[in-house]
Amino acid sequence: MIRHLSWTLLLAAHSSLTQPPPSPRALVDSAIAAMGGRERLTALTSFRLDGIQLEYVLGNAERAEGPWRTQYTRFSELWDVQHDQIRRTMTALSGGPVSPTAQSVWIVTDSVLAVQTGARTFPGYSGFWEDYRDRTNASPARALLAAAEAPGLTWERAVTRYGVPHDVVAFPTAWGRMRIELDRRSHLPTAVEIVRYPALEFRRMIFGDATVRIEYLDWTAQSSGLWWPMQQRYLFNGELFRDLTVSGITPAAPVAADSFAVADSTRAGYLKAVKQGAAFFHMGDRPEPPQPGDGIVRLADNWAMTLVKQDDGVVVFEAHLSGDYIKQVVAEVHRRWPGAPIKAFVVTSDPWAHLGGVRQVVSMGIPIYVNGGSIPFLTSLTRRPFTLHPDELARAPRAPKFIPVSGRTAIGTGKNRIELYPVGGAYSERMTMAYFPERRLLYGTDLVFPERGAPGAPPLKTFIRTPAIELRR
Numbered sequence: 001m002i003r004h005l006s007w008t009l010l011l012a013a014h015s016s017l018t019q020p021p022p023s024p025r026a027l028v029d030s031a032i033a034a035m036g037g038r039e040r041l042t043a044l045t046s047f048r049l050d051g052i053q054l055e056y057v058l059g060n061a062e063r064a065e066g067p068w069r070t071q072y073t074r075f076s077e078l079w080d081v082q083h084d085q086i087r088r089t090m091t092a093l094s095g096g097p098v099s100p101t102a103q104s105v106w107i108v109t110d111s112v113l114a115v116q117t118g119a120r121t122f123p124g125y126s127g128f129w130e131d132y133r134d135r136t137n138a139s140p141a142r143a144l145l146a147a148a149e150a151p152g153l154t155w156e157r158a159v160t161r162y163g164v165p166h167d168v169v170a171f172p173t174a175w176g177r178m179r180i181e182l183d184r185r186s187h188l189p190t191a192v193e194i195v196r197y198p199a200l201e202f203r204r205m206i207f208g209d210a211t212v213r214i215e216y217l218d219w220t221a222q223s224s225g226l227w228w229p230m231q232q233r234y235l236f237n238g239e240l241f242r243d244l245t246v247s248g249i250t251p252a253a254p255v256a257a258d259s260f261a262v263a264d265s266t267r268a269g270y271l272k273a274v275k276q277g278a279a280f281f282h283m284g285d286r287p288e289p290p291q292p293g294d295g296i297v298r299l300a301d302n303w304a305m306t307l308v309k310q311d312d313g314v315v316v317f318e319a320h321l322s323g324d325y326i327k328q329v330v331a332e333v334h335r336r337w338p339g340a341p342i343k344a345f346v347v348t349s350d351p352w353a354h355l356g357g358v359r360q361v362v363s364m365g366i367p368i369y370v371n372g373g374s375i376p377f378l379t380s381l382t383r384r385p386f387t388l389h390p391d392e393l394a395r396a397p398r399a400p401k402f403i404p405v406s407g408r409t410a411i412g413t414g415k416n417r418i419e420l421y422p423v424g425g426a427y428s429e430r431m432t433m434a435y436f437p438e439r440r441l442l443y444g445t446d447l448v449f450p451e452r453g454a455p456g457a458p459p460l461k462t463f464i465r466t467p468a469i470e471l472r473r
Contacts, residue, residue, distance in 0.1 A: 024155040024169040027182050028147045034187035036226040038148075041141045044226065046255050049077040051246040052093075058241045059203045059352030062429045064377040066239065078252060078259060081142070084110050085260040086132060107260055108132040112270045114262045121263065123270035127201030137173075138192040138214045140229065143180055147171055161190055176209075176388055188227065191215045197389040200274075202321060203352040204236065206359070208386035208394070211237055224251055295416050296439070297336065304445060305329055307336070310412035313343030317434070317443065319368070320353075323360030323391050330364070342366055344403075344411060346420065348432045348445045350374040355381065362400040363393040369411065371422050372404030373430045405432050415439070423447065 032038050053075055056068040072093035079086055085108060092102040105116040106124065113124030113132070136142060147153055150171035159166050161181065170179040176196030183190050194212045198204035213236075216229035228249045234242035262270075295309035306317040307329075314333050319326060333342055345361050347354070347370040355378070361368055362382050370378060379400060386394035403409070411418040415438045423431040434443040 021155045022167060024153045025148070027155070027167050027169055027187075028144055028153070028180075030187040031180075031182050031189055032144050032148065034227065035141065035144065035189075036224075038145075040224065040226050041145060044141055044251065045082045046078070046080050046252040048250045048252050049075075049079065049246055050248050050250075051075060051244060053245075054243045056239075056241045058236060058239055061351075062427055064350040064352065064355070064374065064430070068239075068241070078255060079136075080255050080260060083260070084136060086136065087259050106132075107262055109260055109262060112262050112267050114266045114270065121266050123266055123273050126270075126274050127198075127203070130198065130200040134194055134212050135214075137178070138194055138212070140189045140192065140216055143178065143192045144189060146173075146178070147180055164190075166190060186219070188219055189216060195388075199389070202356055205322065206352060206355050206381055206384075207237055208384045208391075209388050211235075213238075222249060294439075296436070296441075299329070299332065306443065307333055308416050308418065309337055309340065310343070310416050311414055312412065313341040315344050315346060315411055315418060316342060317346045317348065318445070319345050319347050319355065319357035319361050322356040323363075326357035326360040329357075344369055346370075346411075346418075346432070346434065347374070347378075348434070348443070349428075350377060350430050351446075358382070359391055359393045363391070363396065363398065365398060365401065367401040367403050369403045369405055369409065369420055369432075371430045371432045372406040373422075375402045375404055378402060 032041060035041060051074075053073045055071040055073070056066075057071065058066070058068055061068050073090045074093060075088055075090045077086055077088045086106075088106045088108070090104050090106065092104075103117075106128075107114045107116070108129060113126070113129040115122055115124045137146075147169060153169060153171045156168040156170045156179065159168055159181065165184045166181045167184060168179055168181050170177060173194075173196075176194065179193040179195070180189050181191040181193075182188070192214050195209060196212070197208065198210050204210055212234070215233040215235070216231075217233065218230040219227050220230050221227055226249075228246070230246045232242075232244045232246070233240060234244070297307040297309075299305040299307065303320045304318060305320065308315040308317070314337060316329060316333065330342060333340070342364075344367045347358065347368055350371070358368070358378055358381060368378075379402070382393065382400050405420045405422050407422070409420040411420065417437060419435045419437060421433050421435065423429075423433055428447055431445070431447060433445075433447060435441070436443075
């Protein structure tokens with residue numbers, strides 16, 4: 001009896017291993033039918049969504065892993081599916097300096113994001129345009145219809161979500177890869193994942209092959225016969241950054257063209273801003289001859305970069321923006337002090353926007369002084385996959401040289417000797433400040449806000465000079 005049972009189990013196991021995977025096209029067709037059928041999905045050329053949104057501000061908090069600050073809004077959106085456009089009217093519900101009645105209108109077209117506040121219209125940030133493009137590409141109806149037409153559609157694997165078996169289908173796109181998780185019981189899409197390189201959002205570029213995952217919950221039958229998810233959760237590399245609850249979806253009549261009209265001046269301003277955004281990662285020309293001065297130079301650029309010449313080499317403060325930007329900073333060091341080696345970088349805080357050049361510094365084998373609490377996160381960045389947009393560290397991997405700043409840490413000797421101190425405390429939990437004893441200069445980066453002081457207290461003034469930052473009260 002035992003022997004017979006063993007053979008039965010072996011045969012069952014062999015059958016499961018040799019059973020062909022399900023047809024991805026049949027799975028997608030079942031999902032389209034479950035949402036209401038192809039005719040209803042293709043007829044949904046325009047619709048209106050109303051709801052409320054909780055947004056987490058990723059990458060900017062006391063620590064690089066969060067938890068994050070929050071923003072709340074009530075919104076009404078008009079979607080023009082045929083022309084890839086969204087018009088979103090938002091009312092801010094956040095506390096703090098934002099008025100609870102502040103309202104804005106965002107218009108997202110094929111290539112432009114425009115923002116209206118009151119009588120003013122101005123170009124939006126291209127990183128937000130990229131975020132909206134993810135929303136449209138990953139909307140359940142559009143994702144399924146795209147999958148149905150994709151020549152490279154495949155079945156990837158079976159997964160279990162919330163105790164429910166799912167099938168994952170995937171296909172390549174122009175910007176990366178898309179995955180759709182389909183519930184085996186309801187056949188509805190539980191989640192859509194977009195794997196791509198975040199080329200327009202420099203705060204996220206440091207993650208390389210990034211995954212934007214949108215989970216669809218609370219599927220509800222609409223009066224039109226369409227099924228729609230009334231809750232949507234957005235995650236970036238597993239971090240929740242948006243939770244959106246829809247109070248209703250209403251098919252709209254053919255939308256008027258002027259609902260998405262963007263003035264030529266605003267459109268030109270947006271395209272110019274995108275070009276300037278690319279220029280943001282470049283130092284530009286430096287026609288003046290080298291002027292080492294007293295050996296401490298604050299680069300007059302978009303972000304605070306400081307070069308410190310010591311007897312045995314140069315220390316660079318911060319690894320901002322991108323790898324290409326760091327290459328230009330290195331070239332500037334060699335231009336000012338030919339033959340001087342770069343002995344170290346100092347990273348004084350770890351918001352995502354401040355870390356774009358870390359991988360480039362690691363690829364060059366240069367030691368990085370950083371608050372000890374930041375090292376686990378920075379180490380994880382050096383191990384991220386960069387297959388869609390390989391950088392130098394991806395092409396030639398090497399181990400990072402992080403030097404933890406957990407107490408007073410000295411760099412160099414002489415007139416430009418540096419002492420690093422971990423700061424600690426609220427907001428500055430993972431920050432580091434630098435003191436130049438011989439010069440009586442304090443470098444504090446985000447610890448210093450011009451004209452910002454406690455209520456009733458005299459404002460804290462900062463005087464920025466070459467070569468560094470001097471604090472006075």
